[in-house]
Amino acid sequence: xxxxxxxxxxxxxxxxxxxxxxxxxxxxATPYLxxxxxxxxxxxxxxxxxxxxxxxxxxxxxxxAEFKRSQSSFNLRKPSVHWSDAAEYFxxxxxxxxxxxxxxxxxTHLIIQP
Amino acid sequence: xxxxIQSPRHEVTEMGQExxxxxxxxxxxxxxxxxxxxxxxxxxxxIYFNNxxxxxxxxxxxxxxxxxxxxxxxxxxxxxxxxxxxxxVYFCASSPLxxxxxxTFGSGTRLTVV
Numbered sequence: 001x002x003x004x005x006x007x008x009x010x011x012x013x014x015x016x017x018x019x020x021x022x023x024x025x026x027x028x029a030t031p032y033l034x035x036x037x038x039x040x041x042x043x044x045x046x047x048x049x050x051x052x053x054x055x056x057x058x059x060x061x062x063x064x065a066e067f068k069r070s071q072s073s074f075n076l077r078k079p080s081v082h083w084s085d086a087a088e089y090f091x092x093x094x095x096x097x098x099x100x101x102x103x104x105x106x107x108t109h110l111i112i113q114p
Numbered sequence: 115x116x117x118x119i120q121s122p123r124h125e126v127t128e129m130g131q132e133x134x135x136x137x138x139x140x141x142x143x144x145x146x147x148x149x150x151x152x153x154x155x156x157x158x159x160x161i162y163f164n165n166x167x168x169x170x171x172x173x174x175x176x177x178x179x180x181x182x183x184x185x186x187x188x189x190x191x192x193x194x195x196x197x198x199x200x201x202x203v204y205f206c207a208s209s210p211l212x213x214x215x216x217x218t219f220g221s222g223t224r225l226t227v228v
Binding site: 090101 | 118147149156157159162170205207213214216217218219220221222
């Protein structure tokens with residue numbers, strides 16, 4: 001079955017430190033992949049997306065993600081986190097045909113330590 | 115563009131009452147999606163429309179749930195009768211035909227059924 005897994009429910013990072021959030025997908029072909037961020041009480045904001053081409057994609061707020069077909073992964077990274085990055089992060093995908101809605105992972109809650 | 119607009123932001127209702135959630139997608143977007151977010155189940159796709167036509171409603175949990183899209187600028191999600199287990203945040207999202215532009219989410223409706 002098609003699915004996306006975020007292995008880490010919670011991650012705590014010190015302000016200024018680097019960040020990597022993991023995402024693995026299960027799909028027979030190359031999916032369209034997304035990372036969204038949700039601040040408390042807010043909707044979901046698109047950080048970045050991957051459809052094809054360059055496997056390293058840049059997004060908003062200084063985030064980037066790398067698509068690795070061999071590992072079925074699409075990990076999110078940021079070189080230096082800010083306290084305002086504390087939020088819930090969701091990895092999501094849609095089939096390559098793009099005909100369906102997004103399938104989301106369970107999310108990773110990011111905590112920033114001062 | 116004002117983005118995807120959902121109303122109300124919060125709804126508290128008594129068990130057995132009818133609840134109607136509303137969504138105005140971004141003008142020109144071809145697809146509209148309804149999602150439900152709970153702690154236990156995460157983000158679930160309930161139903162989506164293409165050019166006002168329901169395409170896949172397999173995520174609708176029960177016959178108590180129904181959704182309509184009478185025109186390109188308006189959709190409703192109705193629960194009748196409501197039950198406490200329907201308490202959740204309901205999101206509406208829209209996207210253009212070219213998914214390269216991503217999916218834009220509304221701010222959500224937090225439903226509490228007491």
